[in-house]
Amino acid sequence: MSYNRREFLQQLGFGALQLGVISAIPASVWASSLQYGQLPRSSPDEQGMTAKGIMDFANAVETDKLNLHSLMILRQGKVVAEGWWAPYAPDLKHTLYSLSKSFTSTAIGLAVAEGKLTVEDKVVSFFPNDKPATISPNLAAMRVKDLLTMSTGHDKDSTPALRGGPDKNWVKSFLAQPVEHTPGTFFVYNSGATYMLSAIIQKLTGNTLLEYLKPRLFQPLAIEDMDWETDPNGINTGGWGLRVKTEDIAKFGQLYLQKGEWNGKRILPAAWVEEATRSHIQSKGGARPAEENDWLQGYGYQFWRCRNDGYRGDGAYGQYCIVLPKEDLVIAITSETSNMQAILDHVWNHILKSVKITRVSEDKDVLAGLQKKLTTLNLPLTPGKPDGTLAAKLNGKSFKIADNELKISKVSFEFAKGWCLFRLKDDAGEHLIVNGIGGWKIGMTDLSTLPLKLVLTPVPGEIKSKIAGNGAWIDDNTFEMTWRFIETAHYETVTCRFEGDNVQVSFKRSLAILGNTKDPRPVLNGKMLT
Template sequence: MSVRPLPSSTPSAQGVDASGVLALLDAVDAAEHIEPHSLMILRHGRVVAAGWWAPYAPDRLHLLYSISKSFTSTAAGFAVAEGLIGLDEPVISYFPEFEADITDPRSRDMRVRHLASMASGHEAETFERAHALDPDELVRGFLLLPPDRDPGTVFAYNQPATYTLAAILQRVTGRPLSAYLRPRLLDPLGIGEVAWLTDRHGRELGFSGLHGTTDAVARLGQLYLREGVWEGKRLLTREWVAEATRAHIPTAGAMGDTDRQDWHQGYGLQFWRSRHGYRGDGAYGQFCLVLPEQDAVLAMTAATADMQGVLNLVWQHLLPAFRPQPLSGREDTDAALADRLTRLALPPAVREPAPPERAKEWSTARFAPYGGVCADRPSLTGAAVTADAHGWTLTLLEDGHRLDLRPGSGAWTVAEEPVPTAVSGGWTDGDTLAVDILFLETPHRMRVTCSLTGGTFTARWATAPLHGGPLRSLRAPRRPA
């Protein structure tokens, strides 16, 4: 289906000081440990700023990591309204085949709301332990792991809790989460293509793995900001929105980092409370930030390990830009912001061309992993550099497959197959080739460095992927033709 554009407006007409947005862009671009990919700001239901840092683009699906949880929560809201699940029903009641195996009283007392609020009673993440107890069925492994405390009394960010909630939803609806959400959420909101990673059972993961556009994230945030109403039609119940976005359990200190203030405000039903408003967020800087007091939504994708730093910049620069009334005489600032948004770009690697005196050596060079194995990507077994009439190609070898990359010096070279990438790089000296690879449907960047003298290469992640699989899997899942 074609995606209906969200209504747009100048910032000043919606009471937004464009200089605050410009200051946010300046701060994000200047931050050493933040690589921004996209930003959308809605005020009073209208887009007042939207930009993508090239080579990222508006129609590009992007791995949202744990924003997936907020879409799973929304599916739960529909299922509750339809009488398919009950928040106070025992989790085990949805898995009668495990009834005889699950004997711990705390596990048997776990309710659906405990899954949704990350309050299963476990004191820490359970993924590895649950998988060890049952490598073939994560739900069973999770339920076999006795909670440390009574369900509902302690918070732990816990992937199997959301996975189990998603498994319940897919069982009671008889379809994948994305298919269940299509007529209830995605189509009514005008959200086009999405794709969700699945496990060996064909279940969409629920806790992660959703790929969608920044526009889709913004629309979800706007639906919650309007308490479940979209274009005058109620989709979600007001009660669900209130329940999902209030704090059900305290989180202060639970994440083990006293500097992460926005993770210490409490947890809802697959939504975080923030110092201002609430949010869905995903690893490495994916945000769906809802600000009811400001009647605003911010959607963002990025690659960073400093997510609190991103929010700090939002609070510092953007929050003061929201004013109670339209602003007059700001046409020049609005125009400056509009121009800036069209010029956003990630700087490519600017390096030297192949050294002429060693070009022949480089054109047939083969490389083995430095030290015998790539520390960041052990499955990479070799690399090669070749030249033809069209330029240089870096080839990475991984479990019998090859990934051919044509780096542009001073520019990004984009390719769609076998995995969407943008590549730039060149020679730092006669002995060393360094290439940066953006995996465009994810937050991830890899730098490959080849040494001609040593005949070795290294591959290092800026942010390491959290899902397994080869490099060619770093893309949104594609439907079979």
């Protein structure tokens, strides 16, 4: 993609304007009118919660550097607090990772209610053309219920065999895996099992999981603009890959809290909600003893049980839909953290403890402090100086990049007050990233997000991604950029080190930063073009 200067300036203006709008949106619109599909708003004190507890939660997750992207708290069906850490924003979708599983389970519940299947149906019965020549007794015994409860009988997660196997038919690959245990008796977290639920929906209805859910779940809840990643044959991945907004996560949790009713209409049978959210099998995970571990409270139909008699859908790196029926409380969170238990600990220690039986008499200054906090949340900018002694020398300069496996051939820089324009040319064309200096610049990019993701499955038809860029001079010879792909959970840093007429460009994705591992992409070496 190539840009002329006018197009660039238009994008820069759009980015600056959008960020201004985002930062001006009240994080808890306690007294404003609602837009179509929005949940009703209230204040914490009116719904029996203390603003201080919510403030303490926000401060605690920032102190622990848990990299939250969004928070929404519902009490008694009303939003009492909401906030987005810029550059994340209310109108952006967010990767859910395994929180997608709870939506897949819901599709099965809807299909059961429509009489399309039962949870006792055998998995092989749906795929006569994909089953192996020899069917083991354990495979023959595997039920839909065993897929739902992660008790398929596999000794390990089947997902790597599906994604990395030579056969692009993931259903066939799943059915070919050995089933070492009697189904229903052995828990192992298995995203491949959830994928099979998606494949069953598509087999039975002729619609993808996403298409099936649109009129039955998403439209009644006014959830729009969602998408879902697919396997090589166009089957939604099921166990991961759904993207919706934070408020959509909250709506989903509220639907379950209300036993499947929405605006007086039955969406999902109450009996299914009860069955899906109770413990069916002892779960595994976490490093702490059971009384302190939210992964050892039991597993339902693609829902985890929690401490404090709650349940949740959750996804890798801290995507949460937490439902606490006794407290009439729903909490939606998106983030990118390596310590998911820490987020839950802060939920219990601060948000849960802020719930009172009756209306709270709250100091107006405390409420105002919470409001200010939630409307000014920000993720850290690239640390460093806004100005560098080399900026003038590099302005408008291009560097020819030595041959590399990324097929990047040229990079260039343009510096001005408050921003840096970075261009990267590869075999697909020229890509442009606008980086704010001292703030974020929002734009679009056709750079692929796949290298940043945990699972390398695509969103059908996605060519461009929303991106927020920021840069700073981390020393006299090094300019570093942070690129947040703001409809994913992920970001990357791009470090440019200059020495004479040479540049070294290195990439580090956020998953490598979290795991303290090396990014697999090579360091690029370039020489200035005269």
